[in-house]
Amino acid sequence: MTLVAGIDSSTQSCKVIVCESDTGETVREGRAPHPDDTAVAPQEWAKALDAAMATAGGLDDVAAVSVAAQQHGMVCLDDASSVVRPALLWNDTRSADAAAELVDDLGGAGSWADAVGVVPVAAITVSKLRWLADFEPRNADRTAAVCLPHDWLGWQLAGGQDPSTLSTDRGDASGSGYFSAATDSYRRDLLSPALRGRTVQLPRVAGPAEQIGETRSGAVLGPGTGDNAAAALALDAREGDVVVSVGTSGVVSAVSAIPANDPGGFVAGFADATGHQLPLVCTLNAARVLDATASLLGVDHDELSRLALSAPCGSDGLVMVPYFEGERTPNRPRATASVHGLRLANSTPAHFAHAAIEGLLCGLAEGIDHLAAQRVTVRRILLVGGGARSRALCELAPTVFGAPVLVPRPAEYVAIGAARQAAWALAGAVEPPDWGRTPAERYEADPAPAVRQRYSKVRDLTDS
Numbered sequence: 001m002t003l004v005a006g007i008d009s010s011t012q013s014c015k016v017i018v019c020e021s022d023t024g025e026t027v028r029e030g031r032a033p034h035p036d037d038t039a040v041a042p043q044e045w046a047k048a049l050d051a052a053m054a055t056a057g058g059l060d061d062v063a064a065v066s067v068a069a070q071q072h073g074m075v076c077l078d079d080a081s082s083v084v085r086p087a088l089l090w091n092d093t094r095s096a097d098a099a100a101e102l103v104d105d106l107g108g109a110g111s112w113a114d115a116v117g118v119v120p121v122a123a124i125t126v127s128k129l130r131w132l133a134d135f136e137p138r139n140a141d142r143t144a145a146v147c148l149p150h151d152w153l154g155w156q157l158a159g160g161q162d163p164s165t166l167s168t169d170r171g172d173a174s175g176s177g178y179f180s181a182a183t184d185s186y187r188r189d190l191l192s193p194a195l196r197g198r199t200v201q202l203p204r205v206a207g208p209a210e211q212i213g214e215t216r217s218g219a220v221l222g223p224g225t226g227d228n229a230a231a232a233l234a235l236d237a238r239e240g241d242v243v244v245s246v247g248t249s250g251v252v253s254a255v256s257a258i259p260a261n262d263p264g265g266f267v268a269g270f271a272d273a274t275g276h277q278l279p280l281v282c283t284l285n286a287a288r289v290l291d292a293t294a295s296l297l298g299v300d301h302d303e304l305s306r307l308a309l310s311a312p313c314g315s316d317g318l319v320m321v322p323y324f325e326g327e328r329t330p331n332r333p334r335a336t337a338s339v340h341g342l343r344l345a346n347s348t349p350a351h352f353a354h355a356a357i358e359g360l361l362c363g364l365a366e367g368i369d370h371l372a373a374q375r376v377t378v379r380r381i382l383l384v385g386g387g388a389r390s391r392a393l394c395e396l397a398p399t400v401f402g403a404p405v406l407v408p409r410p411a412e413y414v415a416i417g418a419a420r421q422a423a424w425a426l427a428g429a430v431e432p433p434d435w436g437r438t439p440a441e442r443y444e445a446d447p448a449p450a451v452r453q454r455y456s457k458v459r460d461l462t463d464s
């Protein structure tokens with residue numbers, strides 16, 4: 001039996017899955033937590049990866065490995081290959097003003113949408129680099145190469161000596177703000193002004209199933225990719241499939257033939273891991289809304305779900321706008337969460353739990369609308385991520401989305417997608433291996449458009 005491994009170095013933890021390469025059957029898995037911060041030393045990811053690999057029984061018997069990771073994180077290396085400063089992660093909003101400045105510098109959001117299909121917000125790597133140039137010029141001067149979390153971890157697995165051997169893939173590169181998914185090319189002319197005239201080395205962009213090297217134990221290294229592209233690969237997402245992921249981030253994405261061009265900045269024109277496009281909407285507030293609400297109510301996730309399902313649809317007028325960490329879509333980096341419509345009758349833990357889940361889902365429903373406005377066909381909605389383990393979230397999703405929702409059995413789809421890519425690179429085939437489609441539970445419910453109507457009125461009362 002030939003084994004392959006997939007790694008998901010995501011915001012909250014590192015997950016490793018070892019699979020049978022022909023069928024995708026999971027043989028063993030491991031995980032380890034990441035530090036709870038928005039600026040993290042990449043060495044911490046390497047430590048967590050070592051721990052996760054150890055709990056997965058090691059990778060010595062594995063023939064190929066691929067790394068998927070959280071997108072956008074700014075990893076700066078000096079000319080001795082050392083990390084210059086802790087990586088600023090996608091959910092670090094200190095670069096919000098830098099993003100706005102970059103948009104103005106190029107002549108507005110439409111110019112960025114035309115150039116790279118992405119309008120910079122705090123999350124995007126190019127904004128973080130502008131912040132570095134302005135607030136830490138000495139660190140910017142020391143930076144010889146810039147890469148993304150998956151690029152760095154893959155490079156570490158291969159020995160991590162020489163920055164000229166760094167590679168990335170178009171899926172992750174497209175989240176940088178200096179790579180166009182439509183033309184498959186870097187836009188160094190956008191990067192250098194962001195860095196106030198400095199030039200840096202960028203990773204080579206490998207092909208979707210290219211073998212980029214070998215691990216120390218001799219396993220083939222696949223190109224790796226961003227976590228959302230890996231999830232799409234695991235689910236074998238095709239045109240018409242919209243993947244909604246409720247992890248640390250809330251993500252609505254779809255594999256498409258058409259590059260996104262949204263001057264409104266809601267849809268980012270990313271690439272997938274197979275050569276297609278992956279238009280994507282990302283919110284900052286997703287599974288952690290459930291965590292915060294559960295902690296506020298002093299209950300665990302199962303009890304939160306039970307409470308939410310015991311309250312009526314619409315929470316008797318109670319509305320939560322869950323901008324606990326500011327928000328990325330819509331772009332309101334300094335917003336805070338708020339609760340509206342409190343009355344004695346709806347001041348109960350059950351109403352509060354229900355309103356939190358409806359609020360989270362309303363943000364994602366807006367994401368589905370934004371994708372549809374970019375000519376994405378919405379035929380099936382698939383719900384994944386840690387938050388999809390919540391029964392209440394699954395049951396309320398079709399009421400808020402106004403459409404049935406498929407929930408694949410809970411699994412680490414990002415790591416599975418990376419493993420599928422590793423098997424593809426190992427086989428050297430034209431197409432990824434056929435691992436079949438994951439069975440999914442279907443949730444249906446009467447649509448409740450009033451929930452979204454109330455939410456959108458209240459959302460605009462919040463600060464930005």
Ligand SMILES: Nc1ncnc2c1ncn2[C@@H]1O[C@H](COP(=O)(O)OP(=O)(O)O)[C@@H](O)[C@H]1O
Nearest residue numbers: 010011012013247248287301385386387389390
């Ligand atoms: N049963 C559950 N109900 C609700 N949320 C859950 C449940 N299990 C896990 N989560 C939440 O899912 C999140 C982790 O999801 P995950 O997709 O692994 O995140 P990430 O990939 O961003 O690290 C955590 O915030 C966790 O609390």
Ligand SMILES: O=C(CO)[C@@H](O)[C@H](O)COP(=O)(O)O
Nearest residue numbers: 010011070071090247248249
């Ligand atoms: O920024 C984005 C997508 O643009 C996020 O989706 C990150 O890629 C982090 O993912 P999770 O850790 O939440 O899965």
